[in-house]
Amino acid sequence: MSTPVKRPSRQQLGAAAEDRALAHLQAAGLRLLARNYRVAAGPRARGGEIDLILRARDGTVVFVEVRHRADARHGGAAASIGATKQARLIFAARHWLQRQAGALPPCRFDVVAIDGEALQWLQAAFDAS
Numbered sequence: 001m002s003t004p005v006k007r008p009s010r011q012q013l014g015a016a017a018e019d020r021a022l023a024h025l026q027a028a029g030l031r032l033l034a035r036n037y038r039v040a041a042g043p044r045a046r047g048g049e050i051d052l053i054l055r056a057r058d059g060t061v062v063f064v065e066v067r068h069r070a071d072a073r074h075g076g077a078a079a080s081i082g083a084t085k086q087a088r089l090i091f092a093a094r095h096w097l098q099r100q101a102g103a104l105p106p107c108r109f110d111v112v113a114i115d116g117e118a119l120q121w122l123q124a125a126f127d128a129s
Contacts, residue, residue, distance in 0.1 A: 017068035018051050021112035024119060030054040030062060039095045048088030053096060060106045063093045065125075068114040077113035078122060090128045 008016070022032065034053040041047035052064040065085070067077035089109060097104060111125040 013068060014066075017112075017114050018066045020114065020119065021064065021066040021121075022052055024112065024121065025052070025054055025062075025064065028121075029057050033061070034096070037092060037096055039092045046088060048092035048095075050089060050092045050096065055105075058106075060108055061097075062108055062110050063089060063096075064110045064112055065089055066112045066114070070116060077115050078111055078120065078125075081111060081125070086126050093128070 018035070022035070026032065032052065032054055035051070037050045037053055039047045039049070050063050051066045052062075054062045054064065056062055065081055067080055069077040069080070086109075093107065093109070097107070107128075108124045109126050109128070111122040113120045113122065
């Protein structure tokens, strides 16, 4: 009797996608500052999480959302980051920046979209305005 193959959990799949995205970004010269930075929900905000926070060679702080989909149906991974998700990322980024010493660095929001095996790095995918 064979044992059933256990499928990876959603958390395991997400962590694997983040690992792959991080390796890609580090190979491009970015340096990891924080991973899975979470801000708790408060009375006026629902909180948020930033998958990866990195620094580019030029000093820009890069807030990265990693999205993974098994395939590109339904618009693919990148299409799943709507206005609500963007607002939560911006909220968490502001929270992180407020806790850093010194002058505010230039910042941007990138998305790493993984559809199946295809990885796409969308630099400056959206802004905080």
